[in-house]
Amino acid sequence: MSEASAEIVVVVRGTEVLVDRSNGTTRLCSREAALGYGGAPIFVGLSNGQRWYATPALPDLQLPAELGFCAARALFSELPEATVHMIGRAFACVEFEQNHRFCGRCATPTTLAAATAAIEPNERVRVCPNCALTFHPRIPPAVIVLVERDDGRLLLARGANFPAGRFSAVAGFVEIGESLEDAAQREVQEEVGVRITDLRYFSSQPWPFGHSLMIAFHARYDGGELRPDGVEIVEADWFQRDALPQLPPPISIARRMIEDFLARAAPPSN
Numbered sequence: 308m309s310e311a312s313a314e315i316v317v318v319v320r321g322t323e324v325l326v327d328r329s330n331g332t333t334r335l336c337s338r339e340a341a342l343g344y345g346g347a348p349i350f351v352g353l354s355n356g357q358r359w360y361a362t363p364a365l366p367d368l369q370l371p372a373e374l375g376f377c378a379a380r381a382l383f384s385e386l387p388e389a390t391v392h393m394i395g396r397a398f399a400c401v402e403f404e405q406n407h408r409f410c411g412r413c414a415t416p417t418t419l420a421a422a423t424a425a426i427e428p429n430e431r432v433r434v435c436p437n438c439a440l441t442f443h444p445r446i447p448p449a450v451i452v453l454v455e456r457d458d459g460r461l462l463l464a465r466g467a468n469f470p471a472g473r474f475s476a477v478a479g480f481v482e483i484g485e486s487l488e489d490a491a492q493r494e495v496q497e498e499v500g501v502r503i504t505d506l507r508y509f510s511s512q513p514w515p516f517g518h519s520l521m522i523a524f525h526a527r528y529d530g531g532e533l534r535p536d537g538v539e540i541v542e543a544d545w546f547q548r549d550a551l552p553q554l555p556p557p558i559s560i561a562r563r564m565i566e567d568f569l570a571r572a573a574p575p576s577n
């Protein structure tokens with residue numbers, strides 16, 4: 308592998324990245340193009356032996372026909388998962404650098420703690436040279452809960468911001484002082500009005516576009532009447548396994564939980 312191909316530079320603009328669509332495929336633009344269309348590169352991390360950098364797009368770019376900005380979410384289905392993961396990190400790194408330029412306590416400009424790059428290449432810390440306060444990226448935890456009934460039906464809900472017809476598991480952010488279990492029970496109660504029991508950890512997934520960490524649980528219904536809150540959840544229902552609504556995309560942890568449920572609770576074949 309050449310020196311140049313071992314480095315990838317992602318040009319970020321809002322929630323979009325710069326891609327090259329020549330030859331009928333979608334890929335990140337070349338390192339050379341990225342360095343021409345972005346500001347100073349920010350180290351993102353290492354992945355598969357490659358050094359990844361992110362750079363905010365320069366304003367008012369005149370791009371050649373084969374290059375264009377593309378919503379990062381639209382790339383979920385077009386690029387390998389490891390690449391999507393690093394693009395997510397690139398967004399988070401650019402936002403962290405842009406939002407922590409000054410110390411929140413004494414307003415002095417912060418600097419990147421360079422020493423950490425050699426020790427922990429994926430760690431990211433900014434430090435205030437005046438009062439020594441340090442700033443790490445904030446990663447607010449969110450829980451997502453897939454509730455099932457003993458009769459085999461699944462509770463799925465449609466969030467107010469979902470595309471029409473799509474349903475998913477219930478999710479929400481953990482509040483100060485709550486355990487993950489507390490948050491799971493509160494969110495389900497608040498958003499759809501039912502009580503849950505028998506919480507079982509499933510898996511977790513970083514969610515860089517909302518800058519959070521999703522922690523997923525299976526749970527069993529324990530009582531209460533289904534009653535969407537009408538604000539965050541506009542519709543919710545119990546679904547039979549063979550009559551599921553439109554589900555979230557395969558890359559999402561919600562979809563993986565649902566697939567896990569379907570595989571685990573498959574009826575005996577005849």
Ligand SMILES: [Zn+2]
Pocket residue numbers: 410411412413414415435436437438439440
């Ligand atoms: Zn300070």
